[in-house]
Amino acid sequence: MSRLQNLVPSFARRSAAPDTTEATVRPWYEIKETPEAWGLTVYLPGVGKDGLEITAEEGVITVRGRRQWKAPAGWTALYRESPDAAYELALTHDNTINVEKIHAELVDGVLRASLPKAEAIKPRKIAVS
Amino acid sequence: MRSLIRYTHPRSSLLPSFGFSSPVPWTGLENDIDRWFESTLSDFLSPALENRFPVDLYEDKENTYVRADLPGVDRKEINLEMVNGYLTISATRKTKGPEGEESFALSRSVAIPEDVHADQVSAAYENGVLTVTLPKQEEAKPRKITVEVK
Numbered sequence: 001m002s003r004l005q006n007l008v009p010s011f012a013r014r015s016a017a018p019d020t021t022e023a024t025v026r027p028w029y030e031i032k033e034t035p036e037a038w039g040l041t042v043y044l045p046g047v048g049k050d051g052l053e054i055t056a057e058e059g060v061i062t063v064r065g066r067r068q069w070k071a072p073a074g075w076t077a078l079y080r081e082s083p084d085a086a087y088e089l090a091l092t093h094d095n096t097i098n099v100e101k102i103h104a105e106l107v108d109g110v111l112r113a114s115l116p117k118a119e120a121i122k123p124r125k126i127a128v129s
Numbered sequence: 130m131r132s133l134i135r136y137t138h139p140r141s142s143l144l145p146s147f148g149f150s151s152p153v154p155w156t157g158l159e160n161d162i163d164r165w166f167e168s169t170l171s172d173f174l175s176p177a178l179e180n181r182f183p184v185d186l187y188e189d190k191e192n193t194y195v196r197a198d199l200p201g202v203d204r205k206e207i208n209l210e211m212v213n214g215y216l217t218i219s220a221t222r223k224t225k226g227p228e229g230e231e232s233f234a235l236s237r238s239v240a241i242p243e244d245v246h247a248d249q250v251s252a253a254y255e256n257g258v259l260t261v262t263l264p265k266q267e268e269a270k271p272r273k274i275t276v277e278v279k
Contacts, residue, residue: 041224045198045257069258074189078242081183082198109200109257 024088027065031091035123038097038115044087045109052106054113056099063089063111096121184218184239193263195239200257202235207254209261211247215240216261244268 032039044052047065055062065087071077097115104113187194199207199220206221219236245263252261 043200043257045200048256068256071187072189075187075194076189077185077187079184079186082185082196108202108254109198 023085024064025083025085027063027087027089029089035117037117040091040111040113040115042087042089042111042113043109044106044111046082047087047106047109047111049106052111054102054104056097056102059092059095061091061093061097061099061102061115063087063091065111181237182235184237186239186242188243188265192265193241193243193245195241195259195261195263197237197259197261198257199235199254199259202254202257204254207252207259209250209252211241211245211250211263214244216250216263218259218261220259 027042027044029040029042032041042063042065044063044065046067046069048068051066051068053062053064055064067082067084067086093115096118098118101116102113104111106112183198185196187196195216195218197218199218199222201224202220202222206223208217208219210217210219215238217236217238219234222233222235224231224233241263244266246266249264250261252259254260
């Protein structure tokens with residue numbers, strides 16, 4: 001193999017995207033807006049609290065969920081439709097969210113998160129004198 | 130056909146992040162392309178919320194198992210029916226929207242490959258996944274028969 005790599009240099013080169021990232025599925029989600037906040041609903045069947053991870057980085061909110069259930073020994077899959085891959089949803093925003101006050105709850109495989117708007121962009125009534 | 134007219138998202142809204150971010154002259158085109166792919170692939174990739182929720186079928190020696198992804202459904206709103214070798218799962222998802230309660234009916238029938246004790250079917254719901262256990266009838270279980278050869 002090394003001789004071949006010497007002959008054809010491109011063989012020695014690593015592929016452009018190293019295949020270290022795991023395949024993920026984007027879950028079904030909804031976003032609703034109120035004057036105070038954005039309401040995010042993400043459907044994550046099979047994901048429990050321990051398998052869920054929400055991160056808020058600069059301008060990106062990422063939801064990662066892993067199905068915790070594994071087929072017990074002795075079970076044979078006859079037919080599969082549900083994916084085994086982990087869920088991943090990345091939402092970009094332009095820092096108009098008050099990240100400190102994000103509130104999220106996971107009930108029966110549904111994540112409901114409230115992303116409060118930053119004070120600066122909330123509608124404000126201006127009194128006319 | 131979901132959208133014929135290109136819709137440019139307002140900057141303040143939450144957008145799913147795509148690989149492109151640089152302001153290129155054809156801004157919007159890659160979003161269009163992503164959206165075409167999404168609308169075509171979403172049927173495969175996004176299992177929730179469609180009328181047809183994803184279903185898995187398993188078996189072991191004793192039972193046949195059906196697992197269904199039904200996130201966000203009240204246990205009382207799940208109905209199971211076993212008729213002529215078909216298990217029908219129907220459920221109603223109720224969500225509180227700004228215009229009051231919204232309800233969404235889901236239903237799916239699955240052919241059960243073997244005869245089961247319809248009266249001993251049990252079900253459990255955890256993390257939005259329903260697991261139905263259907264005990265196989267004696268005849269369907271593999272039976273060991275010893276034949277004496279004379």
